[in-house]
Amino acid sequence: MAVRTSSRDTAPPAGLSRAQLLELYRWMRLTRTLEERLVALYRQTKVVGGLFRSLGQEACAVGSAFALERRDVLSPLIRNLGSMLVKGAEPLEILRQYMAKGNSPTRGRELNIHFGDVVDRNFVGQISHLGDMVPVMAGVTLTFKMRNEPRVGLVYVGDGATSTGAFHEGINFAAVQRCPLVVVVENNGYAYSTPTNRQTAADRLVDKAAGYGVPGVRADGNDVLEVYRVTRAAVDNARAGGGVTLLELMTYRRKGHAEHDSQSYVPPGEIETWAATNDPVDRYVARLADEFGFDASELAAIDDEVRATVDAVTDEAESAPPCDGPDALRGVYADPGEMPVLWYRGEASSAVTAHERPVSWGTHDG
């Protein structure tokens, strides 16, 4: 099938209202501000474990998730905090999760944005094993097809994750079954330290679409309206029974793989160039002003509101209680709901500490 490269000339405000244009701005601003707050908390060692930034990639997550309806399902990756927010994840949840609080969405079992909500907000939490969510989302969307529900799924993978077997098997399966699935490859140039040209010999990841027999679209991932537009088209196509689309969103990872990574492998100047000329928030601000005539004060008001929100939830998250050790035994199975305490763990093990010998015990001592 034909691989198209989207062109900006054809990009309208994509049928978005002025309120929606501002909403997109707010999600990007919230993503960035919340992550900046996480960096501060990380430096204060209040974040447990690693911190993964999406700096410079906010438009990919926000623009694509904005193309979904509430009933649609998405599966984010570590750098798709913005998509989680759009789908209804609360900043407070994110902070609690990163800080391993007792009332975090996973009650301390999982980290960063590894959590899900299939009841209400419709996101399926990832696991670390890259590519694994593609087959899972194939199954989610297969279900929608089987039940004739007009719902669509969207799964994010990085350029690196496209090298996994799970990615290949999942997209191939979904393509064959014509599942209503959008596969977003967020091409940010690097997988940890590995540049994309060491990940694949293909010139463009979108070219792989042809191999699966599905349409592929490559777009500017730092233009939030463009991301919205191409995702919306893929979502509409999926909802109409058109099956899988592979989207390749071109962007750039301006921070290391995680906060600890010094990015020594990045050629000098590369990060600075992207920061100066291709920041998705700056670019959108410019468009909002130049093309759509928004006043700087309207955006500043959003910035203030976002900052106030993040301040408030930071205080609340910090004061949240830590996890309670024995809670670790709950929820492995639906039934029983709690695992037994092991024999050597103190008080609860009275049954074995007693360990009575039968009367006939010990043939060799009489």
Add this chain to the structure above:
Amino acid sequence: MAEITFVEAIREGLLEEMERDPNVFCLGEDIGRYGGAFKATDGLLDRFGEGRVIDAPISEAAIVGAAAGAAHYGMRPVCEMQFIDFISCAYDMLTNYVATARYRAMLPCPIVVRGPSGGYVRGGPFHSQNPEAAFLHTPGLKIAYPSTAEDAKGMLKAAIRDDDPVLFFEHKYLYRRIKGTMPSGDHVVPLGKARVAREGRDLSIITYAATVWKALEAAEELERSDGLSVEVIDLRSLLPLDDDAIVATVRKTNRVLVVHEDTVTGGIAGEITARINELCFEWLDAPVRRVAAHDVPLPYAPPLEDFVLPQTSDIVRASRWLAAY
């Protein structure tokens, strides 16, 4: 000689083997210029070039499968799993292809698959695993899991020279916490041989990897506070298991606690207990007991991880129970 860390010992082992044998090469994600997620391969690219220190795509099955193919034709590949948790993606290759190659087709498969394993580091469920038990049931593989820097280097060198596939687990909690002084010369520690980490008379703790250090801590405490003389056996190799060392310690102390970090059900302690039962039941004065992790996926939050994983205090308490039996 200067002390070096566990992870530096791994690096030294790799470097010396690559110098010794031109067929040895490394394959893995981010191992070249970046030097590996934990810097175990730092500097090897500069020394040996891209031809022998190969940055692979994120493709664990391909990494292991390719290593096997190369090994059939005389190469000795050392594969790095960025975290050992991701070895599950290569499980099929390892258990079905690699492990059976010699037996079914006389195909030599001298590969090493190494990587950082284990918890106590707040890594959450997918960066803390101890997958050794999943592979223990696979004849054809060997499994090494050292606890000291000296063994890390010496056993890695042995693994690379071994003519069979070796899974080489490196506990990441030990990477920078544990240091050792490397013996000079060609320091090779044979696979399949356990080590007495501490001599004792009253009770044996059989363990491996990070819990060796917890067992040693517990042994000291038990000596101080209870006057107990505790022997600690560091298995070092899990496949094959060193039955002689196990039997020798049971005969000596007559009481055994098996300790590991992995979950209790289906863990290696079950196998060890069964062997003791079969080989030296008559020497036991108490039932063999196990201290291991709760049967739950490893959680992330510190209080949960601490609760789930075995701690020194657990080993102390269980040892007292055994000694009093």
